[in-house]
Amino acid sequence: MDARTQEFLSYIQEGGQAEATDWLPEEYRQKLIKFIEMHANSELMGVLPEREWILKAPTLQRKLALTAKVQDEVGHAQLIYRVVEDLGKPRDQMFADLISGKSKFHNVFHYPTHTWGDVGVIAWLVDAAAIISQKALLKCSYAPYARIMKKICWEESFHILHGRDVILAMMTGTDAQRELVQEALNRWWGPLMQFHGNPISREEDPMYVWRIKSQGNEEARQQFLEGYVPQIWELGLTVPDPNLRRTDDGVWEYSEPDWAELKSVVTGHGPRSQDRLAFRARFLEQEKWVRDTVLAA
Amino acid sequence: MIFEVFRQERKGQPFAHAGSLEAPDAAFADAWAREQFGRRGESEGLWLVPRDAVHRITEWADEFDLKYRRVDGYSIKARLRAARERAGTLGAEEVSGA
Numbered sequence: 285m286d287a288r289t290q291e292f293l294s295y296i297q298e299g300g301q302a303e304a305t306d307w308l309p310e311e312y313r314q315k316l317i318k319f320i321e322m323h324a325n326s327e328l329m330g331v332l333p334e335r336e337w338i339l340k341a342p343t344l345q346r347k348l349a350l351t352a353k354v355q356d357e358v359g360h361a362q363l364i365y366r367v368v369e370d371l372g373k374p375r376d377q378m379f380a381d382l383i384s385g386k387s388k389f390h391n392v393f394h395y396p397t398h399t400w401g402d403v404g405v406i407a408w409l410v411d412a413a414a415i416i417s418q419k420a421l422l423k424c425s426y427a428p429y430a431r432i433m434k435k436i437c438w439e440e441s442f443h444i445l446h447g448r449d450v451i452l453a454m455m456t457g458t459d460a461q462r463e464l465v466q467e468a469l470n471r472w473w474g475p476l477m478q479f480h481g482n483p484i485s486r487e488e489d490p491m492y493v494w495r496i497k498s499q500g501n502e503e504a505r506q507q508f509l510e511g512y513v514p515q516i517w518e519l520g521l522t523v524p525d526p527n528l529r530r531t532d533d534g535v536w537e538y539s540e541p542d543w544a545e546l547k548s549v550v551t552g553h554g555p556r557s558q559d560r561l562a563f564r565a566r567f568l569e570q571e572k573w574v575r576d577t578v579l580a581a
Numbered sequence: 582m583i584f585e586v587f588r589q590e591r592k593g594q595p596f597a598h599a600g601s602l603e604a605p606d607a608a609f610a611d612a613w614a615r616e617q618f619g620r621r622g623e624s625e626g627l628w629l630v631p632r633d634a635v636h637r638i639t640e641w642a643d644e645f646d647l648k649y650r651r652v653d654g655y656s657i658k659a660r661l662r663a664a665r666e667r668a669g670t671l672g673a674e675e676v677s678g679a
Contacts, residue, residue, distance in 0.1 A: 305637065359617055363600050366583075370601070432600045435618070579605055 296425035296495045304370045304428050312494050316426050317371050318387075319496050324364035325382050325389040331357045332560045333397045334406065342400060349446050353407065356439045363432045370428065383565045385552045390414075392475050394554025401461075401468035404454060407447025409472065412512055413479045415440045416504050417497075425495035448515075455519045462520075469516070470524045477525075477538060478546040480504040509536040584610045585635060587628040588618055596628050 285293070289309040292302075302308055308316075331354045338354065341347035365375055381387040392410050397403055418437050424430040454461040486492040486500030499507075509528075513536070516523055527539045552558065583603055587596035599618055604610035610629050618624050648654030665671045 305639070362602070362617070366601050366603065369603075428600075431598060435599065438623070578609065579603075 293494070297493075299495075301425055301427040301430065313371055315490060315494055316429070316496060317368055317373050319491055320364060320371070320426075320429055321368050321373065321378055321381075322388050322390070324361050324368060324378070325387055326393060327357050327361035327364060328382075329389040329560055329564065330393045332563060333393060333395070333556070334403060336397060337400065337403045340400070341403075346450070350403070353443050353446060356443070360436050360439070363436070364429075367426075367429050367432065379568055383561055383568070385561070388550050391478055391546055391549045391554070392472075393560070394549045394557045395471070395475060396556050398471070399464050399468060400450070401454065401464035401466075402471065404447055404450035404465065405468040405472045407443050408451050409447070409469075409476055409512060409516075410479075411440055411443040411447060413476055413504075413508050415444065416507050416511075417480065420497055420499045420504065423495075423498040451519070455521075465519075466521055469521055473524050474542060474545065475549075476508075477505070477541040478543070480508065481546075482543055506536055509538070510534070582606070582610075583632040584614070584629045585632055586614055586618060587630065588624050589626040590624060592625050594625075596626070599627075601632070 288307075289311070292307075292309055292312070296302065302312075334350060334357075335354055338347060338350050341350050365378060368378060369375055378387065382389070392406070392413075397406065415437060418433055418440060421433045422430055422437065424433070451465055454465050481501040483502035483505075484500070486497075486503070489497070489500060491497045492500060509530075513523060513528070513530075525539050527537060529537050531537060548554070549557065552561070582605060583601055585601050586599045588599040589596045602610060602613050602617065604613055607629070614627050614629055618627055662671070662675075666676075
């Protein structure tokens with residue numbers, strides 16, 4: 285590592301932040317692009333499992349709330365893709381890499397949404413897991429990304445409320461509704477436990493070394509468990525992990541998440557990976573004339 | 582065209598950089614910014630500035646060492662000690678150099 289890069293690394297490790305117009309080490313720029321692009325992809329692909337339920341939402345209010353959530357998430361994708369564009373990667377290239385499978389999106393968006401229970405669990409728990417990662421990005425060493433995260437975290441908090449409200453409505457409903465929630469939780473628990481990634485120490489995580497992330501994977505997962513398992517239990521739901529327990533010193537123990545599944549899913553082998561990419565590809569093509577017209581105006 | 586978006590959250594607060602958007606002209610940028618930064622009534626006002634119109638200053642020359650304009654430009658501590666020594670108002674421990 286040359287002296288200038290070393291100096292930059294020390295600066296950000298001491299809490300310093302960089303702007304788009306600053307000199308950035310090439311390695312740092314590439315890591316930022318990879319990380320932030322995956323985040324943008326996840327916002328964009330993350331609306332597809334929920335989109336299917338706009339037509340099937342149980343009431344008009346729920347339909348409108350879900351539509352608003354989808355709008356929020358696509359808005360996040362727009363903001364985040366802009367940050368990556370300023371780092372030097374054109375949007376066309378990002379869309380091409382998304383569709384070809386060269387770039388990735390989060391594991392939880394590769395799964396089907398079987399029932400309205402899944403929609404509630406996604407909005408409540410998947411968004412809760414995501415907001416834990418995103419809050420840690422408020423301190424990102426790359427300032428343009430950290431700044432837009434304020435708006436994103438603020439809007440995500442609505443989604444958790446919406447999700448919790450959906451879940452509470454079902455948990456105060458019929459036995460069949462309660463069963464839908466439990467079944468959805470059973471389906472989502474595995475992916476949720478994989479969501480924050482394998483428990484490598486943060487010092488070995490290049491995204492932490494460059495202070496793109498400000499916490500390690502396991503710290504994020506512990507925070508999720510600490511915050512949400514009690515909320516799951518208080519509704520009379522069962523977490524489908526017989527080994528889940530909180531030790532006396534406040535650490536959550538759990539069964540080893542299926543890391544092979546995580547790897548397989550994010551590399552495009554999840555149950556809905558290819559369908560969703562095909563959907564995105566079709567709409568990109570179909571709406572090309574809109575982009576061409578707008579940008580030519 | 583890239584527009585930088587500055588957002589004021591409450592009356593009287595500074596407009597702070599909130600992100601950027603790409604639009605072909607100001608009318609598009611207006612519509613998009615309202616949707617992106619104001620649809621929940623979270624903003625008092627927005628400034629949309631074409632990125633090219635932003636004049637940036639990041640280099641700060643100080644050839645004449647004009648430190649009298651800065652808080653670090655004054656050695657008050659040493660001078661105060663000398664003045665108090667002369668006035669005989671230094672405490673015993675201070676005199677011994679503690």
